[in-house]
Amino acid sequence: MSTIEDISSRGPRLSKAATEPALVRWALTALAVAFLAVFLIVPLAAVFIEAFDKGVSVYIAAITDPMALAAIRLTLLTAVIAVPVNTVFGVLAAWAITKFDFRGKSVLLALIDLPFSVSPVISGLIFILLFGASGFFGPFLAAHDIKIIFAVPGIVIATLFVTFPFVARELIPLMDAQGSDDEQAALALGAGGFQTFIRVTLPNIKWGLLYGVILCNARAMGEFGAVSVVSGHIRGLTNTVPLHVEILYNEYNFAAAFAVASLLTFLALVTLVAKAIVERKARAAMRAAASRRTSGGPHEH
Amino acid sequence: MSIEVRNITKRFGDFAALRDINLQFSTGELVALLGPSGCGKTTLLRIIAGLEFPETGDVLFDGKSAAERTVRQRRVGFVFQHYALFRHMSVFENVAFGLRVRPRKFRPSNAEIRDKVNTLLKLIQMEHLARHYPAQLSGGQRQRVALARALAVEPSVLLLDEPFGALDAKVRLELRRWLRRLHDELHVTSVFVTHDQEEALEVADRVVLMNAGRVEQVGTPEEVYDNPATPFVYTFLGHVNIFRGRVHRGHAQVGAVEIDAPEYTDADNAPAVGYVRPHDVEVFREAGDPLAIPARVVRVQMLGPLVRLELATLSGGDPLEAQLTRKGFQELNARPGETVYVKMANMRVFI
Numbered sequence: 001m002s003t004i005e006d007i008s009s010r011g012p013r014l015s016k017a018a019t020e021p022a023l024v025r026w027a028l029t030a031l032a033v034a035f036l037a038v039f040l041i042v043p044l045a046a047v048f049i050e051a052f053d054k055g056v057s058v059y060i061a062a063i064t065d066p067m068a069l070a071a072i073r074l075t076l077l078t079a080v081i082a083v084p085v086n087t088v089f090g091v092l093a094a095w096a097i098t099k100f101d102f103r104g105k106s107v108l109l110a111l112i113d114l115p116f117s118v119s120p121v122i123s124g125l126i127f128i129l130l131f132g133a134s135g136f137f138g139p140f141l142a143a144h145d146i147k148i149i150f151a152v153p154g155i156v157i158a159t160l161f162v163t164f165p166f167v168a169r170e171l172i173p174l175m176d177a178q179g180s181d182d183e184q185a186a187l188a189l190g191a192g193g194f195q196t197f198i199r200v201t202l203p204n205i206k207w208g209l210l211y212g213v214i215l216c217n218a219r220a221m222g223e224f225g226a227v228s229v230v231s232g233h234i235r236g237l238t239n240t241v242p243l244h245v246e247i248l249y250n251e252y253n254f255a256a257a258f259a260v261a262s263l264l265t266f267l268a269l270v271t272l273v274a275k276a277i278v279e280r281k282a283r284a285a286m287r288a289a290a291s292r293r294t295s296g297g298p299h300e301h
Numbered sequence: 302m303s304i305e306v307r308n309i310t311k312r313f314g315d316f317a318a319l320r321d322i323n324l325q326f327s328t329g330e331l332v333a334l335l336g337p338s339g340c341g342k343t344t345l346l347r348i349i350a351g352l353e354f355p356e357t358g359d360v361l362f363d364g365k366s367a368a369e370r371t372v373r374q375r376r377v378g379f380v381f382q383h384y385a386l387f388r389h390m391s392v393f394e395n396v397a398f399g400l401r402v403r404p405r406k407f408r409p410s411n412a413e414i415r416d417k418v419n420t421l422l423k424l425i426q427m428e429h430l431a432r433h434y435p436a437q438l439s440g441g442q443r444q445r446v447a448l449a450r451a452l453a454v455e456p457s458v459l460l461l462d463e464p465f466g467a468l469d470a471k472v473r474l475e476l477r478r479w480l481r482r483l484h485d486e487l488h489v490t491s492v493f494v495t496h497d498q499e500e501a502l503e504v505a506d507r508v509v510l511m512n513a514g515r516v517e518q519v520g521t522p523e524e525v526y527d528n529p530a531t532p533f534v535y536t537f538l539g540h541v542n543i544f545r546g547r548v549h550r551g552h553a554q555v556g557a558v559e560i561d562a563p564e565y566t567d568a569d570n571a572p573a574v575g576y577v578r579p580h581d582v583e584v585f586r587e588a589g590d591p592l593a594i595p596a597r598v599v600r601v602q603m604l605g606p607l608v609r610l611e612l613a614t615l616s617g618g619d620p621l622e623a624q625l626t627r628k629g630f631q632e633l634n635a636r637p638g639e640t641v642y643v644k645m646a647n648m649r650v651f652i
Contacts, residue, residue, distance in 0.1 A: 181385035184352050185447075187372050188379040189399035189454055199402070203389040288388065288436070 047265045050258035062248075062256035063263060070236040071244035072263070074152065078227075078240060079220040082159045086216055090167025091209065095201070097168075098175035099183065109172075115164045123161050124229025127154060150232030155240060158226040163216045170212030171205055174282070177289040178204055207281040214278060218271040222264055302363050302457035302490050303328045304349060309358035311344055318344045319355070320514040329488040331481070333501035336511035337537065342494045343462055345511070349492065350460050351375045362457065375458075378451030378489075382463040384443045386435040392446050393431040396421055399454035421449040424483070441472040448480075452487070461493035465500065473497075477504050498538050502526060510534050532651045535576040542582065542621050544575040544648075553650045557594045557616040562650045573652050581647040582623035584610065584633055593642035596621060598635050603627075610635070612643060 020028075052059055062068060093112060097105060115123065130136050131148040141148060148154045182204060186196040202209075224242040231238040233247065241264055248257035304326040311319040319341045326332050334342040347353035349360050351372035360367045367375055386395050394401075396418045400409055409417065422428045425445040435443055444464060451459060464480070465473040481504050484491055495501050501508045502522040510517040510525060510533075518530040529535040536543070546555030551566035553559070555575035565571070585593055599620075600611035608630040612621040623643065625633065635641050 181381050181383060182387060184372070185379065185381060185385040185450075186387075186398070186402070188350060188352070188377060189402065189450065190373055190376075191398070191402040192373070195402045199398075200387055203387075 044265065047258055047262050050254060051262040053258070054255040058255050059259045059262075062253075062259035065256070067235050067239065068244060068256075068260055071239045071241045071260070074155065074239065075221050075241040077152070078156050078159045079217055081156050082163050082220045083213060083217050085160060086163050087167050087209070087213055089164070090169075090171060090212060090216075091205075093168040094171035094175050094205075095197075097172055099180050112165050112168050115162050116169075120162055120223065120225030121229055124158050124226035127158055127161070127226075127230050131157075149230055150234065150238060152238065154230035155227050155238060158230045159220050159223055162223050162226050163220045166216035166219060167209065167212035170208050170215070170282075174205055174208040174286055174289065175201075177286055179289075204285070207278055207285050211275065211278045211282045214271055214274050218268065221267060304458060304490060304492070305361040305364070306345070306349065307359045307361065309345065309348060309355045309360070311341070311348065311353070311355050317514050319348075322358070322514075322516055324509060324516065324519065326490055326492060328490055330506050331484045331491045331493070331504065332507045332509060333505035334492060334494045334509050334511060335498060335501040335537075336496065336517075338496055339513075340511045341514040342496075342511050346460050346462055346492060346494050349458075350377050350379050352379070376454070376456050378454065378456030378459040380444070380447050380451050380459070380461040380464050382466045384435070384447040384467075386443055386447055386450070388435050391432050391434055392422070392427060392438070393418055395435070395446055396449045396453050398450060417453060421453055424452075425449045439472075440468045441476055444468065444476065445479075448483075452489075456489065459489050459491040461491065463494050463496070465497075466495070473500070480504060502538075510537065512537070529576070529649070532574060532576065535649065535651075540579050540622060540624075542577045542579060544577070544619060546573055546575065547571060548573040548650060548652060555648075555650060556619045557614045558645055558648065560645070560648055560650070565650070565652060568652060571652050573650050575645075575648050575650045577645045577648045579609070579622045579624035581645065582621065583644045583646050584612075584623050584625065584629075584635070585642040585644070586633060586635070588642045590642065590644055593644040595640055596643050598637050598639050598641060600637055601630075601635070612641070614643075615640065 019025075063072075093108065096102070097108060118126075128135060128149055131141060131154065132138055133142065133149070135149075146153075148157065182200050183196050186200045187193075191199065222242060223240075224246075227240055228243055228246075231240065231243055233239060233243060235247070239247065241260060245257050245261045245264070248254075248260060304324075306322055306324040306326075309319050309322040310317070322341075322345060334345060336342045344353060348355050351360075351367065351370060351374075362375070372379075387398065390398065397414050400414045400417065403409075419428065419431075422431055425448065427442060427445060427449075430438065430442065435446070438446065444467075448461075448464075461480075465476055468476065477500055480493075493504070502525075505522060507519065508522055508525050509519050512533045518525050518534050520528075525534060526538055529538060535541050544556030544558060546553060546558075547570055548554075548562050548565045548568040549570045550568065551561060551563050553562040553565070553573055553575060555573060558575060560575075562568075562573070565573070583593075588595065595615040596612040597615060598610060599613050602609040602611070606627060608625045608627055610623040610625065610630075612623060613619065614621060621643065633641070
């Protein structure tokens with residue numbers, strides 16, 4: 001028979017000295033909740049309230065407006081290009097960095113982090129300086145009638161740059177923890193490099209990879225700064241969803257601005273849920289890799 | 302298949318992992334690479350497998366150089382210390398992996414694969430766990446699966462890196478006996494790495510003792526235990542009593558002991574160390590033997606069938622350990638504090 005004391009003594013219990021009085025605990029919790037409400041929940045709710053402020057018909061009109069649809073199409077196109085490209089790059093970079101030793105490894109690591117450390121506006125400016133009319137490649141591009149800046153390619157390139165690190169950054173610690181025993185086992189069993197990657201490496205990293213892809217996608221669709229610099233804001237041609245929201249807002253078309261913004265907000269919420277689910281799986285994979293490593297003592301070479 | 306290792310050296314940065322290693326492994330042999338951690342034994346195993354490449358030297362399989370062959374082409378079965386099982390595959394699929402990745406021309410049919418895998422699962426006594434995943438298995442079971450997976454491709458050589466290193470003592474004992482039986486059935490040339498001397502002496506046909514990137518001694522378990530070639534082998538294999546002293550013209554004076562050292566007739570008062578195994582220390586009640594020296598019993602320890610005596614020689618107080626059978630101890634009937642006489646039945650002196 002178990003008594004109440006039995007139950008309470010089962011779990012780890014904090015000692016009296018380590019706990020605060022009830023009043024303090026309540027006050028701190030309330031403060032945290034209030035902060036969350038003011039800075040996160042209220043703005044989130046405001047987006048949807050403002051979006052539907054003038055009624056559902058205005059909302060639908062705003063997001064089915066040809067200019068809005070063009071912006072949505074461009075944003076999707078950008079993501080469809082940037083996410084797969086950076087996924088492939090991220091996997092390759094993480095593979096190279098974690099499974100091989102080579103000169104300049106730390107330089108590559110630093111380069112991968114570069115887009116994170118540079119302000120997005122500066123990132124955009126870099127491409128103006130490279131591909132703009134008076135930029136480095138400007139005369140060449142003008143001579144061959146290739147438009148990059150103030151055109152779709154510029155937007156894609158800027159997005160590619162900004163979303164560069166997400167997948168690689170997510171995979172490097174995971175693949176590092178997993179080591180290369182599995183791959184070596186596969187090779188010793190006669191598998192080729194590609195077979196090893198598809199059958200062994202990819203299943204091992206799939207949750208971490210998916211997590212990176214989700215973050216990469218969210219950024220690709222939501223990027224404002226870098227894209228704003230290179231886009232030129234040509235309605236129906238070089239406007240992405242975030243830029244379209246800005247234009248509508250600047251025209252005091254609040255209902256429409258918030259309606260389109262609500263699409264991005266909705267994307268953010270979906271991302272958040274997907275991220276939470278995938279993150280749990282990815283953490284579990286990481287823990288499994290870590291425990292496998294530590295269970296048998298250090299690796300001797 | 303026989304393996305020959307010829308003039309292998311390997312460095313990691315400034316660290317010399319292997320220095321000019323030469324070894325022969327005959328067909329069907331089970332050999333242990335034994336040494337303390339960092340001695341280079343794992344590196345040597347990985348070089349034989351083709352997972353690591355030497356700076357100089359060559360590995361020969363059946364007399365043919367394997368230098369140009371990758372791990373994939375060498376057809377070695379490699380078993381990792383941490384199993385390296387594919388965690389997203391069932392036990393069955395893990396074992397089947399090596400067959401499934403073969404080029405289509407050489408790939409067995411699904412039915413053949415099934416038969417082969419089932420036979421192997423029977424061999425490792427895990428047919429009932431075919432559908433389980435590695436995470437659901439115990440350490441010993443995982444290592445057996447890893448072994449079956451390596452055997453599935455019918456390797457010409459089986460290489461095992463600390464195969465029982467991550468297991469607890471009891472499972473380790475069972476599994477190494479099982480490995481020995483398995484080897485007697487399959488007769489595939491096998492090399493395993495271990496830092497556990499007991500494991501090496503019990504399982505292997507021959508033991509290669511390594512230290513600091515060099516081979517110290519190669520021999521059968523009896524040879525290396527009874528006739529250690531170097532001081533390192535003496536101290537690494539089993540317990541040993543150490544006496545410091547000097548050798549002069551073929552005569553050694555180490556601790557309180559004086560013995561002949563005919564191999565050092567040229568030695569001129571050179572510092573030397575004498576080694577005696579505890580079970581080679583004979584203990585007497587009475588001072589009859591002229592070579593026996595008096596010692597005080599410090600401690601008596603019962604170790605199952607054996608009795609360990611901690612002694613201190615009366616002359617220098619050098620600590621000394623003797624191992625007796627229970628019967629021998631009963632006849633001796635010595636208590637702590639009493640004086641006995643000890644004689645070194647088998648002492649080796651190294652300069």
